[in-house]
Amino acid sequence: MPAPLRIAIPIHSFEPGGVERVALNLASAWRAAGHDVRVVLGRDEGADRSRAPRDLDYWSLPSRISTAAFETLWMMWCLFRYLRREDTDVVFCAGNTYAVVCVVMRLLLRRRCPPVLVKISNDLYRCDLPPGYRHLYHLWLKVQRAMLDRFVALAEPMNREIVETLGITPDRVVTICDPALTAERFAKLSGIPREQAAPLHRGLRFLAVGRLARQKNLPLLIRAFAGGSHASDTLTIVGDGAERGKLEALVAALAMQDRITFAGHVVDPDPFYRRADFLLMSSHYEGVPAVAIEAIAAGLPVIATDCSSSMKTLLGHGSRGVLVPVGDVSALAAAIGKAGRIPRLDAASRSYAETFTIECAARKYLAAMRSLAARPRQEPGSITRRAAASVASGVPPASTRCQSDKSPSA
Template sequence: MRILTFLHSFEPGGVERVALRLVRAWRAEGIDAPLFMGRTDGAMRDEMADGLDYAVPRQPFSTGWMETLWMIAMLPRAIVKLRPDALFCAGNSYTIVALAMKLLLGRHCPPILAKVSNDLERRDMIAPVRWVYRRWLLLHAHFVDHFIGMEGPMAGEIAAAMPAAIGRISIIPDPALDEAQVMRLHHAVGRAREADQKGIRFVAIGRLAAQKNVALMLRAFARGATALDSLTVYGDGPERALLMTLCRDLGIDDRVIWAGHVPDPASGLPDFDVFLLSSDYEGVPAVIVEALAAGLPIIATRCSVSMAALTGHGALAHLVATGDMEGLSAAICDAGSLRQDRVASLAQARRFTVERASHAYLACFQSTLRQTPVHQNNFACLD
């Protein structure tokens, strides 16, 4: 069985990080798992590409601004050359590429297994855009052969958005970490408080983009935190300058630390007291799994249909509605009373390891190949 995974770049992103982790795991198990990259740009190249062979087309010019069109143009040639048995579509943002492969290659296109990596409700969209988005989702069932959700409640979400996909949906907990990382976080000893430090050390990890609504977090922190509390934000992105300006306007710039992108921000979690997430929408946020592994109390928005199940139905996190600044600031104000059940938190985090997911994915590929009419492997006419 040969599984071809395709990614735009090594730019930081949860979808890409998980896909690279799965490719490594499959190869370690002896699976033929080629990787096709649209380009080699991105901060994750140094931390995740070491020793990982991958194909990349020659870059006649900078292709980052048209990465989806570039992938659509380059991937068919890779498919013809590599002749995979199946394609792995790593997340929602790649399904347009999957559709293009079905249209361009027709019966020569291998079966496609797609992971649903993000919220399908998208209540953040304005009504006309959301109407179009829902129609686009309906099409997915006609060009994707099998769907993977990342937590139990996503099965119903996928079925509701794509009724024709019923019977072709599996749930595999997202491989946010490996077993060694989980245990390392669980047993890590955090940085000791300084003698004069009495406030709560809040921490957040995520790309500084609109989806994460870090502005909401900053406003809630300004209203709910004490003068002794601090907030460290790991990550970078297009909204960094705007968010730093907002910090100054709110008068909290002396208590907010912008840590930027670092290779392994999760390793620093034991140094903090409370984890914050303020996203408008997510799939299954890997950062929540990391916080669970580290045993941190969690304050988060209900940014996914899976958030309740992911956090033990309220036992392992304080959840507030998306966009609820009052609720988020009140939770931050009361953060000193939060306690985490580290045993239950660890058990939950261990569900989301690559060791468990890798085998489940391979079984799903095998099942999909058995159930899908054999595609034509004669690519001679396309060479």
């Protein structure tokens, strides 16, 4: 029987976030399978602290002051200290935003750095960036290509995107569906009875779920709802974040306070799915968004921007929802206005979400990590030489998905 794997997972904190929630659920599944899993934290705090799996080992260095203002740097220091002290077979990088942490570990630890498995959680083309920034971003991707070992795509279209954008061989990418749900949660969501609207409410009930952050482009969603919805339609926005004040001011300026509600951060979003008819998404970019999977499991069609190479597949090429161009407020407004014509999801459509369970993905991740752990570690000099050569090789041509060099308006 193979020896248990020793896995380290860096995360910022317990603040709400889909990447972190999935990482902790995977870690719990790996721990249940008998592996040694440590979650290395930048800050042992956050709104979702009470929801974090209690069967995991959380590791952080003590600090006399709050690390909230520099939690990423503190997480790097904690991970560096942990990897120096503890034998580790593989580091799991839970999403794109954590890639810089793992690159720094490779530079600091060199050959002592364990192999790194990176989950690509967001779109790599980043059409939302201005051309100059996009050029620098693609150089950064070249550094990742040289410094990191293997990449996880969340869908087959993303697999092709990673190979094309990073310029790597297909054997360095493995496709594993995003584990957004446990089997228990899928059963709960798919069994949710639709809650009928009150007799006086004849309109449609739209729902948006996620962090109130620039990536989600919620100003566009609010303007599209104001321009395309019918007078009796409502929108509930579940989530919190730095942009809440600006968004509430926009709702007030549009005189939509009676039809758009901010629910804030909630521990259990399932009741909101039960009371909704459609999920709305307006993101600049995503990977395979967990909220869309949750909505499909609950029977809600999704109206979204085409913010990822995986979205067409996720929405069944139109059978589970509607896609509009990123940043196109008129197209999103038109889709909202025609939402009443979109059929509700049947049992077969809802069952598609069952392919995104933790239980299925955890086994595939373990196989990928075991393969990585068996490889010899790189010689110190080869790492920086390969990084320099990778950057010097240039930037790949822009994707045909980036039709314009203009950044979408927020």
